Amino acid sequence: MEAVAEVGGSYAELSQTFRSRRTRSVAWRKAQLQAILKLLHDHEVQIFDALHQDLRKHPVESFRDEIGVVLKSANYSLSCVEKWMAPKKVPIPLLFFPSKGEVFPEPFGLVLIFSSWNFPISLSLEPLIGAISAGNTVILKPSDLAPACSSFLAKTIPLYLDSNAVKVIEGGMDIAEKLLQQKWDKIFFTGSPQVGRIVMSAAAKHLTPVTLELGGKCPTILDSLPNPSDIKVAAKRIAGGKWGPCNGQACIGIDYVLVEDRIASALIESLKKNINRFYGENVNNLENLSRIVNKQHFDRLRNLLDDPSVAASIVHGGSLDEKNLMIEPTILLNPPLDAEIMTEEIFGPLLPIITLNNIQESIEFLNSRPKPLAIYAFTKDETFKKQILTETSSGSVIFNDVMVQFVCDTLPFGGVGQSGFGRYHGKYSFDTFSHEKAVLQRSFFPELEPRYPPWNDFKMQFIRLAYRFDYFGLLLLLSGLKRTFA
Amino acid sequence: MSTMELEAAVGVGQSLDELRQTFRSRRTRSVEWRKAQLRAILKLISDNEDHIFAALQQDLGKHPVETYRDEIGVVVKSANHALSCVEKWMAPKKGQVPLLLFPSKGEVLPEPLGLILIFASWNFPISLALDPVIGAISAGNTVVLKPSELAPACSSFLAKSIPSYLDSKAIKVIEGGPAISEKLLQQKWDKIFFTGGRRVGRIVMSAAAKHLTPVTLELGGKCPVILDSLSDPSDIKVAVKRIAGGKWGPCSGQACIGIDYVLVEDNFASTLIELLKKTIKRFYGENVKNLKNLSRIVNRQHFDRLRNLLEDPKVAASIVHGGSLDENNLIIEPTILLDPPLDAEIMTEEIFGPLLPIITLNNIQESIEFIDSRPKPLVIYAFTKDETFKKQILTETSSGSVVFNDVLIQFLCDSLPFGGVGPSGFGRYHGKYSFDTFSHEKAVLQRSFFPELEARYPPWNDFKMQFIRLGYRFNYLGLLLLFFGLKR
Numbered sequence: 010m011e012a013v014a015e016v017g018g019s020y021a022e023l024s025q026t027f028r029s030r031r032t033r034s035v036a037w038r039k040a041q042l043q044a045i046l047k048l049l050h051d052h053e054v055q056i057f058d059a060l061h062q063d064l065r066k067h068p069v070e071s072f073r074d075e076i077g078v079v080l081k082s083a084n085y086s087l088s089c090v091e092k093w094m095a096p097k098k099v100p101i102p103l104l105f106f107p108s109k110g111e112v113f114p115e116p117f118g119l120v121l122i123f124s125s126w127n128f129p130i131s132l133s134l135e136p137l138i139g140a141i142s143a144g145n146t147v148i149l150k151p152s153d154l155a156p157a158c159s160s161f162l163a164k165t166i167p168l169y170l171d172s173n174a175v176k177v178i179e180g181g182m183d184i185a186e187k188l189l190q191q192k193w194d195k196i197f198f199t200g201s202p203q204v205g206r207i208v209m210s211a212a213a214k215h216l217t218p219v220t221l222e223l224g225g226k227c228p229t230i231l232d233s234l235p236n237p238s239d240i241k242v243a244a245k246r247i248a249g250g251k252w253g254p255c256n257g258q259a260c261i262g263i264d265y266v267l268v269e270d271r272i273a274s275a276l277i278e279s280l281k282k283n284i285n286r287f288y289g290e291n292v293n294n295l296e297n298l299s300r301i302v303n304k305q306h307f308d309r310l311r312n313l314l315d316d317p318s319v320a321a322s323i324v325h326g327g328s329l330d331e332k333n334l335m336i337e338p339t340i341l342l343n344p345p346l347d348a349e350i351m352t353e354e355i356f357g358p359l360l361p362i363i364t365l366n367n368i369q370e371s372i373e374f375l376n377s378r379p380k381p382l383a384i385y386a387f388t389k390d391e392t393f394k395k396q397i398l399t400e401t402s403s404g405s406v407i408f409n410d411v412m413v414q415f416v417c418d419t420l421p422f423g424g425v426g427q428s429g430f431g432r433y434h435g436k437y438s439f440d441t442f443s444h445e446k447a448v449l450q451r452s453f454f455p456e457l458e459p460r461y462p463p464w465n466d467f468k469m470q471f472i473r474l475a476y477r478f479d480y481f482g483l484l485l486l487l488s489g490l491k492r493t494f495a
Numbered sequence: 496m497s498t499m500e501l502e503a504a505v506g507v508g509q510s511l512d513e514l515r516q517t518f519r520s521r522r523t524r525s526v527e528w529r530k531a532q533l534r535a536i537l538k539l540i541s542d543n544e545d546h547i548f549a550a551l552q553q554d555l556g557k558h559p560v561e562t563y564r565d566e567i568g569v570v571v572k573s574a575n576h577a578l579s580c581v582e583k584w585m586a587p588k589k590g591q592v593p594l595l596l597f598p599s600k601g602e603v604l605p606e607p608l609g610l611i612l613i614f615a616s617w618n619f620p621i622s623l624a625l626d627p628v629i630g631a632i633s634a635g636n637t638v639v640l641k642p643s644e645l646a647p648a649c650s651s652f653l654a655k656s657i658p659s660y661l662d663s664k665a666i667k668v669i670e671g672g673p674a675i676s677e678k679l680l681q682q683k684w685d686k687i688f689f690t691g692g693r694r695v696g697r698i699v700m701s702a703a704a705k706h707l708t709p710v711t712l713e714l715g716g717k718c719p720v721i722l723d724s725l726s727d728p729s730d731i732k733v734a735v736k737r738i739a740g741g742k743w744g745p746c747s748g749q750a751c752i753g754i755d756y757v758l759v760e761d762n763f764a765s766t767l768i769e770l771l772k773k774t775i776k777r778f779y780g781e782n783v784k785n786l787k788n789l790s791r792i793v794n795r796q797h798f799d800r801l802r803n804l805l806e807d808p809k810v811a812a813s814i815v816h817g818g819s820l821d822e823n824n825l826i827i828e829p830t831i832l833l834d835p836p837l838d839a840e841i842m843t844e845e846i847f848g849p850l851l852p853i854i855t856l857n858n859i860q861e862s863i864e865f866i867d868s869r870p871k872p873l874v875i876y877a878f879t880k881d882e883t884f885k886k887q888i889l890t891e892t893s894s895g896s897v898v899f900n901d902v903l904i905q906f907l908c909d910s911l912p913f914g915g916v917g918p919s920g921f922g923r924y925h926g927k928y929s930f931d932t933f934s935h936e937k938a939v940l941q942r943s944f945f946p947e948l949e950a951r952y953p954p955w956n957d958f959k960m961q962f963i964r965l966g967y968r969f970n971y972l973g974l975l976l977l978f979f980g981l982k983r
Contacts (some may be wrong), residue, residue, distance in 0.1 A: 033890070069955035069963065077967035084968070099910035110911055115893060117916070194917065202707060209704035213697050216712065218921035223707070239944045249952045287953045297953035376519075398939065399524070402606060410942035416967075419590035420601055420938035425608070426685065430709035432936070445923070447911035448889065451901035453730040461740045462778045462788035464560035472560065476568035477575070 012180055016187045019176045023119050023146040026173045032116065032144045035091050037171070041141045042087045044169040045134060049076055049083075052165055056130055059157035063129060064255060065300035065335075074254055075130040078416065082135055085418050085435060086142045093142065093439045101449065104457075104475050104483075109450040114443040116144035117218075118194035123150050123185070123208065125199040126302055127258045129158035136197045137175070139438025145195070146174045150188060152200075153181040154302055193217045195442060199260070202427055220431025220441050223424055224354050225381035226264035229411065230371045230397065232388035233272060243387040243409070244279035248287060250385070250411030252338045256299040257358040258306075260428075261383045263411060264354060265361040267371040273364045277340055280360070281325055284338045292328050292337050300334045301357060307334050310357040313350040314339075322361075369393070375401045380426035385411045404428050503671060507678045510667050514610050514637040517664045523607065523635045526582050532632045532661050533578045536625060539660040540567055540574075543652070547621060550648035554620060555746060556791035556826075565745055566621040569907065573626050576909050576926060577633045584633065584930045592940065595948075595966055595974075600941040605934040607635035608709075609685035614676070614699065615642045616690040617793055618749045620649035627688045628666065630929025636686075637665045641679060643691075644672045645793055684708045686933060690751075693918060711922030711932055714915055715751035715845050716872035720902070721862045721888065722759040722767065723879035734878040734900070735767065739774040741876070741902030743829045747790040748849040749797075752874050752903055755845060756852040758862040764855045768831055771851075772816050775829045783819050783828050791825045792848060798825050801848040804841040805830070813852075860884070866892050871917035876902045895919050 031037055049056070056076060060066040066074075094114060101108040120140045124133035133151050140147045149166070151159035163177040178184060189196075189211035198208045199222040212219045229247055234240050251263040268276055289296045301307040311329055314320055319341065320327070326339030341361045344350050350361060365371060368388075375384065382404040386397050394408055404424040405414050414420055415434075423432030433441050459468035459475075467486070474482040522528055540547070547567060551557040557565075590601035611631045615624035624642050631638045640657070642650035654668040669675060680687075680702035689699045690713040703710045720738055725731050742754040759767055780787045792798040802820055805811055810832065811818070817830030832852045835841050841852060856862060859879075866875060873895040877888050885899055895915040896905050905911050906925075914923030924932050950962035958977070965973040 030891070067953070067955055069953070069960045072960060073951070073963050077963055081967045081969075099908075101908055101910070105904060105908075110908055112912060113889060113897075115890075118893075205707055206704050209707065210701055213700035213704055216693065216696060216700065216714070216918055216920070221707065236944075242944045242947055245947070245952065253952070297955055394941075398604060398937075399606075400521070402609075402935065403937065405938035405940070407939075408941045409944060410940070413596060413942065414938055414940045417590070417592050417596070417601055417938075417940060419592070420940060421603060421936055422938065425935040425937070427707060429707070444893065444916040445912055446889075446894065446916070447896035447905055447908075447913065448898075449896070449901070449905045449908060449911060450885075450899045451904070453727070453733045453900060456733055456736070460564070461736065461744070462558070462560070464558055464788060469560045469563060472564050472568055476572045478572075 012178075012184050013187055015178060016184070016191065019148060019178060020119070020191050022173055023148065023176065026171075027116075027118050027146045031171075032146055032174055035094065038090050038142055038144060039087055041170050041175065042083050042090070042138065045083045045138065046080065048165055048169040049079060052161070055161060055165075056158075059161045060130065062157040063126070063155040064302060065298075066255070067297050070253070070297065070299070071130075075128055078131045079134045079138070081416065082138050082418070082434070082438070086138050086439070089436065090142045090439070093436055094144075096448070102478060103480060104478065105451065107452050111448045113446040113448050114143070114439070115446055117442060117444055118145060120145040120147045120442060121150065121188055121191075121193045121196045122147060123196070123198045123200060124152060125260075126152035126154035127255045127260075129155035130162075132199050133158075133162055136199070136433060136438070139433055140197070140442045141175065142439045143442035145442055147176070148188065149175070149177045150185060151177065151179065153179065195219070197431075197433075197441070198222065205429065220423070220433065221429040222260065222422075222431070222433075223382070223427065223429035224260040224356070225379060225424065225428040226354050227261060227381045227383045227385065228371070228375060229263050229266045230368065230384070230386040230388065231266055231268040231272065231276065232368050232386070232390060232393060233269060234387065234389060239389070240275070241279065244276060245283050246411050247387075248280050248283035251360050252284070252288065252298060252358050254412060256301065256336070257360075258299070258302065258356050261412060261415060262356075263360070263385060264381070265351070265363060267363050267365060267368070267374060269368050270364045270366060273342060273362055276362065277324055277342065280340055284325070288338060293330070295335060295337065298335070298338070298358075301336055302334075304334070306357070307331065307336070310336055310355075310359065313348075313353075313355065313357075313359060316345075316348050316350070319344045319348050319350050326358075369396075372396060372400050380404075380424070380428055382424045382428040383407060383414065402426065503675055504678050507669065507675070507682065510639060510669060511610065511682055513664055514639065514667065517662075518607075518609050518637045522662075523637055523665055526585065528662070529581050529633055529635060530578055532666070533574050533581070533629065535660040536574045536629065537571065539656055540570055543656055546652055546656075547649075550652045551621065553648040554617070554646040555793060556789075557746065558788050561744070561788065561790070566619055569622040570625045570629070572907065573629050573909070573925070573929070577629050577929070580927065581633045581930070584927055585635075587939070590938075593969060594971060595969065596942065598943050602939045604937045604939050605634070605930070606937055608933060608935055609636060611636045611638045611933060612679055612682075612684045612687045613638060613640045614687070614689045614691060615640065616751075617643035617645035618746045618751075620646035621653075623690050624649075624653055627690070627924060627929070630924055631688070631933045632666070633930045634933035636933055638667070639679065640666070640668045641676060642668065642670065644670065686710070688922075688924075688932070689713065696920065711914070711924065712920040713751065713913075713922070713924075714873070714918065714920035715847070716870055716915065716919040717755040717845050718752060718872045718874045718876065719862070719866055720754050720757045721859065721866075721875070721877040721879065722757055722763070723859050723877070723881060723884060724760060724763060725878065725880065730880070731766075732770065735770040736774055737902050738878075739771055739778060742851050743775070743779065743789060743849050745903060747792065747827070748851075749790070749793065749847050750903075752906060753847075754851070754876065754902060755872075756842070756854060758854050758856060758859070758865060760859050761855045761857060764833060764853055767853060768815055768833065771831055775816070779829060783817075784821070786826060786828065789826065789829070789849075792827055793825075795825070797848070798822065798827070801827055801846075801850065804839075804844075804846065804848075804850060807836075807839050807841070810835045810839050810841050817849075860887075863887060863891050871895075871915070871919055873915045873919040874898060874905065893917070
């Protein structure tokens with residue numbers, strides 16, 4: 010009940026703040042961005058603790074995947090926001106001379122951001138940075154499945170940022186529903202397709218534009234690589250990309266690998282070595298590995314392995330520690346394609362390896378499945394690269410590495426099809442939270458009489474020529490040298 | 496479901512299957528295919544101009560010159576522009592990648608979304624159908640176009656001629672009313688583009704939500720004109736001419752970017768009204784029973800809707816010109832009202848017809864607050880030479896677009912994004928924005944195997960932590976020092 014009142018009160022306050030126009034100035038935006046940097050700097054240790062508590066993340070992983078990302082983004086926005094805010098001149102047809110055209114970015118107003126539990130700090134603050142840079146007021150709803158981080162954000166954000174403009178509202182489905190009933194100027198959602206549908210349906214009632222950052226089964230295509238050191242690097246990157254980010258619980262994390270038959274065992278051996286090196290050999294004491302977020306997801310993952318034909322395909326790992334919500338890095342070789350592990354997004358440390366006769370078949374394999382957020386492909390074959398690019402569709406494509414597209418601010422980050430729509434990072438963040446207003450300045454002279462009735466052949470001919478931008482023809486017409494014809 | 500509806504439903508399913516097959520064949524990806532379709536649109540228009548004039552005369556009573564100006568010419572311009580630019584638009588754009596990831600190559604590669612559903616509106620049934628189709632085609636998609644059934648001659652024309660000119664396995668026209676629209680909306684599209692009213696916009700977006708389909712909604716709103724005092728009498732004449740032309744010119748006021756109402760200072764109202772009357776006479780004739788160059792109201796339902804707006808006694812009392820209705824011919828005379836009550840429907844709902852309220856203010860500055868306290872419109876028009884006031888309008892109001900000292904022509908500028916904000920919609924098109932709205936911009940990153948950044952991987956240690964810290968600040972000097980052991 011209190012929470013419901015909180016939503017109404019917060020919303021009213023944000024409306025008032027936005028109307029005061031305080032959030033429009035460069036100074037305000039930069040101050041908020043600097044405040045985010047200071048918040049991170051002052052509270053690094055608390056953030057490490059919260060992430061360890063919620064997900065057992067090691068501090069270095071926390072810095073790499075959460076704090077560092079936000080630092081980078083805030084610094085980048087700080088250095089660019091003024092440029093991004095500036096109107097852009099655009100050319101106007103000579104026919105309308107003298108005229109001036111420009112595109113003028115303005116904030117939407119009240120923005121609602123839902124973040125996810127797997128990267129509870131970066132997936133909260135990164136969109137927040139975008140919304141602030143664009144001059145909006147924001148309500149951030151962190152995921153209740155990462156309660157320590159949610160609580161941290163709720164406590165510290167008001168101490169550093171303009172608390173009448175940027176608010177954190179904690180809670181679960183109830184609060185989310187209440188928030189979704191309000192009229193927002195933009196909603197940014199990171200999460201599952203299922204909840205994405207709920208968000209978009211709610212947004213439809215108010216005609217609110219949304220960005221949906223969803224997930225999908227991100228495949229890795231592993232082509233044969235002639236150079237043994239390349240193979241080592243590829244296997245390392247795959248291992249790092251599967252279990253590194255939150256133990257597989259990542260939207261751009263590797264879901265499964267496609268590889269030719271004859272390479273499978275070499276890959277498995279190499280992966281095992283990397284797993285041992287990264288996470289230790291002791292299954293009861295795995296290091297540097299996040300835990301599964303909660304019992305529900307743990308059970309979900311366990312169920313994936315319960316299917317006997319899936320269990321039979323395990324070639325490494327498979328042990329589960331229910332008490333600590335730990336699942337060992339697990340490799341499966343050719344589980345059945347119709348098993349849930351191959352039809353649903355895994356979002357966990359289970360890595361199916363699917364073998365093909367010929368790596369070219371990976372294209373058809375991918376195309377017969379929903380479009381993922383990212384396709385990873387390790388190959389040096391330029392033709393094959395081109396084929397992947399032109400014959401598949403995904404949010405992004407990365408060749409010969411995994412995950413790093415996430416830190417490149419010049420690349421739009423977002424999905425397509427089931428993996429979502431809209432994008433952010435870098436200027437795309439600014440754009441996603443802005444309305445680009447078209448502005449046309451005209452003068453009173455000269456006047457184009459043919460625009461107006463009463464109609465006659467001359468005006469018809471004028472309009473015909475004008476739409477072809479046939480200025481020479483128009484001159485001839487005006488000087489009476491062009492005959493009007495029906 | 497009736498037999499006809501069942502047939503239609505089956506038809507929808509089959510059409511989609513065919514489109515999917517075509518898209519999978521990759522035929523629509525080539526530059527050649529796209530250009531061929533665009534040329535086909537130009538040919539369709541040039542071969543059938545007379546039919547188009549006839550269809551628009553039949554559906555809306557549009558004069559051929561108005562039809563050319565608002566429908567045919569727009570499509571010709573857009574198709575030509577897309578033809579000359581499509582290859583450039585299709586090319587991947589390079590994106591810079593941080594030095595830290597050297598050597599790497601980043602680019603953004605546009606690709607078609609796949610199957611597009613386009614709903615066109617009835618007021619500009621040719622241009623609002625073909626302009627989005629041009630965008631969808633340029634971007635390499637397959638398309639189902641659903642014209643509005645409220646403009647049946649145009650709908651029928653499009654349904655007959657498009658298959659004769661364009662790739663009929665890639666671009667289809669499906670005619671019908673709400674039942675067919677519902678059936679279409681149940682399917683899974685890769686993008687839906689909708690032009691129309693807010694109520695149906697909500698229905699479209701809700702349906703799209705089930706399949707997580709992105710949508711562009713081109714809606715409407717009450718587009719105001721702010722008329723500031725202008726010192727030069729010839730400027731005043733031009734302003735009034737543009738206002739009259741912008742109100743009654745496009746489809747007799749039935750236009751999303753058409754002028755809805757005018758805000759003007761008290762002392763100027765009567766001058767404005769006099770000038771408007773003169774202009775109306777010149778444009779549309781003096782004989783109320785035989786108005787020329789004026790479209791009719793699209794149908795009985797809208798005619799009644801507009802009549803009802805005038806039935807409110809206080810509203811009727813505010814009529815200072817016009818007000819006569821010809822039910823047989825669905826014509827409503829250009830009507831000017833002076834200060835109808837602000838809570839009357841004529842001032843709370845989008846008029847979409849030839850009724851022009853003039854609202855007087857003590858001071859034109861009040862127009863800002865007036866507009867801000869109402870839903871964001873598709874366009875704000877402002878006639879003023881006051882640079883400070885212009886700036887104020889720009890920064891203190893929000894709308895899809897702002898046009899100073901003219902009306903409607905932003906629609907023809909392909910470099911300006913055309914779309915709404917808030918209740919007037921979201922998304923945009925025209926020019927390259929059309930191409931973009933029907934594309935997915937795929938991020939592509941090419942990395943090499945060497946060098947390898949060991950610091951990315953566990954087991955963790957202080958060196959790696961420090962490396963990552965410096966990495967995220969792009970502190971390359973610091974990284975070098977760290978490598979050489981010179982940084983603790």
